[in-house]
Amino acid sequence: MGQQQMTFRAIEVGDGGDGRWAAHTQPLWPVAETWMTDEGRTPEGAARARALFETHMPELVPALDRLTGQLDRPHAETFLTLATVRPFFSGCTQIGGEGRLLRNYDFNPDECEGTIVSSHFLRPVIGMQEAVWGLLDGMNDAGLAVSLTFGGRFVQGPGFSILLVLRYLLETCDTVDEAVAKLATIPICLAQNVTLIDPEQAMTVFVGPDIPMTPAPDACATNHQHLPVPDQQEQFTRTRQRLSAVRASGADVAAMLKPPLYQFAYHEGLGTVYTADYRPSEGRVTYHWPEESWEQSFDAFTPGSRTVTLGAP
Template identity: 70%
Template sequence: MPQQHKTFRAIEVGDGGDGRWAAHAQELWPVAEGWLSEEGRTAAGAARARRLFETHLPELAPVLDRLAGELDRPGGETYLTHAALRPFFSGCTQTGAPGALLRNYDFAPAQCEGTIVSSCFLRPVIGMQEEGWGLLDGMNDAGLAVSLTFGGRYVHGPGFSVLIVLRYLLETCDTVGEALAALRSIPVGIPQNITLVDAERAVTVYTGPDIPLTEAPDACAANHQSLPVPEEQERFTRTQERLATVRAAVRANSAVPAKGVDAAVMLEPPLYQFAYDKGLGTVYTADYRPTEGRVVYHWPGAAWEQSFGAFAPGERTVALG
């Protein structure tokens, strides 16, 4: 298929109250508001979303109020709760080791925001932003990093978009242990696999509206939570093939596990995917080294490093596929 290009941006937004975050969010609002569910557009739905947010993510409630005031759009507060969004389903492969988190994000490029954000809502966080202030992956100044993959089961229930859950974990937790404790009481609307790493530990967990928080056999994840994977699903997503491939890379690196898997592995098939027309093409590879406070985003023939010590706002147009 023809090569695609996508522009990624890096922005600093501080605590969200000085207009920088709002300028970016307002620019995206015509598209963003389309993700608000029908229930979320009602008074009852908006009230339910607010109650759920205050119950499960209370530390972020003042930030929610600040950002909603800055966004200043009808339905903006409810949208930013991430408790009344339409579900979305993506691809992705990821693996973690102590001090290292490596992931491919697979989605439709035109529907991916592509914004690397450095923020200090409650503490310094750098991550790939989506849906206002949610995160597809990211790290904080304590050396914790997290990322997500879709869990592969098309069920939906009450709860949050996992994007705001990752934001919450990075804003309020220092370690994998603290993040796991928080996750046990946060409802997530669709099945998701979350990989978490700090200096000492790397874990993948399965979460969803119909299962308890479950620890995976290792810190690797693709797009399933249980076996067998239906044959049609495997043909479409290659989830088992990708998981086996990334696990093989981990085993090959077992002599120096703290280093983590080399990012070059993620830029080759089957981990690097080309099904952009089906919403399953690789949009970026992220290599987080949270104990060093840095991340490198990779594309074929290009890379962009960001860190807490030297965050560089700007734009990069890169080739995909």
């Protein structure tokens, strides 16, 4: 249970057309581009990705074109569709209810972008960015908040990375009902759990390339879906233990910052990188670490950086 440090940044990018998004993204591109599959680097793969994007996310096509022009890199458009990216698997625990979404994001800190982004591609959105415009979690100005966890099943199929799907839901939906209706029609390439909240309701749904969207029993999620968890998987991820713990504790930041919900296996990609406490009806989110916190809001978004300590002595 060692400690390590990670630097998080908060940036405003507007609609992505004035150079701020590109200035942040250009240094990330060499690493981001490695996420692409070989198929995505072919003309045929690029055409399929563009067609899929236009079919399922037509409202975001102007933003896609705007960002592609700002980035000016080979394969930029195809990468930004996030329809030709290799899979990634993470930990995570999340719970929603009473207008609040609380989550731990568990991953390898060295592979996290660590960028809190305030944007206005179609509407005001604040969230934790990954893959240069996808989101791990976030909220919009209508009071909707969403977050993801890996569904625990190593299946893969055609479709989008859930990172961009969360972005799309926040850009185009006002309520949980609207977001769930859209989510049910979008192909997702990996097994994922999505928790959604608005001022009136909260729910978690299971999605994946091999299942129809399936509502979870409650608005909680760790790293399994509707099938039994093999003992070996439970020993490695403690997903059932964490689900029981978050159900028992409720939306409690203190509990999220302690075991079993707070995890330390950073070298295995299962250490807690941050805790996010979204209050979207209030337009604010607070990111927590064991020794400090950082609040951002639509009314008072503060660009800057913080170097924080992860883990415990």
